[in-house]
Amino acid sequence: MAEATPIAVPEGATGVLVLASGEVIWGRGFGAEGNAAGEVCFHTAMTGYQEIMTDPSFAGQMICFTFPHIGNVGANPDDVEADNPHALGMIVREDVTEPSNFRSVERLDDWMKQHERIGLSGIDTRALTRRIRGTGAPNGVIAHSASGEFDIPWLLERARAWPGLEGMDLAITVTAETHYGWEGGVWRLGHGYDADAAGGERPPVVAIDYGSKHNIFRNLVQAGARVTVLPAQATAKQVLSFDPDGIFLSNGPGDPAATGEYAVPVIRELLETKKPLFGICLGHQLLALAVGGQTTKMFQGHRGANHPVKRLSDGAVEITSMNHGFAVESASLPDGVIETHVSLFDGSNCGIELDGGRAFSVQYHPEASPGPQDSFYLFERFVGMLR
Numbered sequence: 001m002a003e004a005t006p007i008a009v010p011e012g013a014t015g016v017l018v019l020a021s022g023e024v025i026w027g028r029g030f031g032a033e034g035n036a037a038g039e040v041c042f043h044t045a046m047t048g049y050q051e052i053m054t055d056p057s058f059a060g061q062m063i064c065f066t067f068p069h070i071g072n073v074g075a076n077p078d079d080v081e082a083d084n085p086h087a088l089g090m091i092v093r094e095d096v097t098e099p100s101n102f103r104s105v106e107r108l109d110d111w112m113k114q115h116e117r118i119g120l121s122g123i124d125t126r127a128l129t130r131r132i133r134g135t136g137a138p139n140g141v142i143a144h145s146a147s148g149e150f151d152i153p154w155l156l157e158r159a160r161a162w163p164g165l166e167g168m169d170l171a172i173t174v175t176a177e178t179h180y181g182w183e184g185g186v187w188r189l190g191h192g193y194d195a196d197a198a199g200g201e202r203p204p205v206v207a208i209d210y211g212s213k214h215n216i217f218r219n220l221v222q223a224g225a226r227v228t229v230l231p232a233q234a235t236a237k238q239v240l241s242f243d244p245d246g247i248f249l250s251n252g253p254g255d256p257a258a259t260g261e262y263a264v265p266v267i268r269e270l271l272e273t274k275k276p277l278f279g280i281c282l283g284h285q286l287l288a289l290a291v292g293g294q295t296t297k298m299f300q301g302h303r304g305a306n307h308p309v310k311r312l313s314d315g316a317v318e319i320t321s322m323n324h325g326f327a328v329e330s331a332s333l334p335d336g337v338i339e340t341h342v343s344l345f346d347g348s349n350c351g352i353e354l355d356g357g358r359a360f361s362v363q364y365h366p367e368a369s370p371g372p373q374d375s376f377y378l379f380e381r382f383v384g385m386l387r
């Protein structure tokens with residue numbers, strides 16, 4: 001490499017985003033100091049920043065929040081979708097303020113620091129979002145140094161060396177280490193079927209964890225199931241050894257097509273058992289791959305809490321929560337696999353079913369967290385098939 005030209009750090013800058021293109025975007029760092037390389041994506045949800053940061057599907061990504069005031073309800077131990085944040089960092093417009101909420105136990109910046117996640121404020125998040133919309137989600141490095149010392153050429157090299165999400169298997173890095181029974185309670189909002197009040201047996205479901213969100217399991221329990229979570233590498237034999245009435249495939253990070261031998265062949269074997277099967281997001285993409293479909297990397301991805309989806313069976317529109325950067329190619333779906341939902345933003349595939357609905361999956365997040373609850377019926381449909 002040519003000798004690095006020192007780059008002047010603007011007055012007061014303690015954070016920076018360096019894109020692989022060479023763009024250098026200065027701001028103020030918060031949370032942990034250090035740097036992290038990944039894909040820069042944007043999220044349009046106005047609420048739920050802690051749930052978003054802890055969603056394991058965000059491994060390998062840093063999130064530009066389009067809503068300008070992030071952090072003003074602080075942080076609490078309940079609004080988490082996994083034990084730790086998985087997104088690499090957050091990029092926001094305004095500085096994090098004193099929390100103003102009865103549920104807050106600490107400031108967001110302290111929570112970020114404690115969990116070793118980097119924040120960057122003072123960013124023109126509208127300009128960054130427009131850039132992503134125009135040219136796709138870029139790779140970059142986010143860095144925070146309280147003393148304002150940054151080696152920009154080194155950070156740029158790091159941004160350029162990061163291989164990108166396409167072809168990257170990340171589910172394996174975030175899955176559970178061992179199997180466990182879900183005892184994390186039910187959906188906090190508490191509507192839907194009440195299995196305990198009904199007094200019946202809860203049908204057992206094995207959920208394969210590719211990077212699952214807690215609220216999926218809460219919703220399955222709310223809908224009446226008993227959930228055992230298995231690591232992503234579980235074999236079909238191990239799954240069936242729990243004698244499940246139904247099988248669930250979770251969300252998760254990375255490229256679905258890069259999951260290799262541990263996911264798709266196992267799902268194929270499980271489909272042969274004819275047990276009801278339900279998948280969400282990465283689980284949807286893996287089911288599509290298992291039946292012979294294809295997935296591709298999207299240009300900018302869909303991440304927000306107000307994405308309209310059309311249910312093709314009756315034309316109803318569901319307002320959904322979304323977080324995905326890959327999509328199932330509708331045209332690749334073989335005969336016998338029915339497209340059930342499409343995005344009203346770009347027509348991309350948002351759901352499939354086969355065997356008369358015995359196995360089905362959706363690209364969006366019916367568990368919300370954050371987001372609307374229009375699609376809870378999918379949990380009831382799945383558990384209803386088991387009862």
Ligand SMILES: NC(=O)CC[C@H](N)C(=O)O
Nearest residue numbers: 057251252281282325326
């Ligand atoms: N939320 C998810 O499960 C995301 C699935 C996949 N990693 C994608 O980005 O498309």
